[in-house]
Amino acid sequence: MVAEEFHLPTPVDAQLRATLVLGDGNDRAIGDELHKSYFIYMQRWDEVQFATSASRLALQHMVSQERKTRMVAEILRRARATETVSYQTRVDAKKERRYSFK
Secondary structure (H helix, E strand, O other): OHHHHOOOOOHHHHOOOEEEEEOOOOOEEEEEOOOOEEEEEEOOOOHHHHHHHHHHHHHHHHOOHHHHHHHHHHHHHHHHOOOOOOHHHHHHHHHHHHHHOO
């Protein structure tokens, strides 16, 4: 389905084998591209959650390592360009905005 949606020239690029683990208290999906292993952990069967997790893993699998490296570098560049703001500063700013409209 992912291959069709993204018009992949080789649909096999979007195919992966995932292991479903039921009974785990922490619902999550884990993909290890290096070892080509993919797991979906669920407390109990949930069709929608399974489909969402499987599509996330398929999307992760489609992105090349080169592109992931570029994306991570860009995310880090943007993160370094941000400024840390304390919680109290945000609270004060919110109060200030609230009172400035009265």
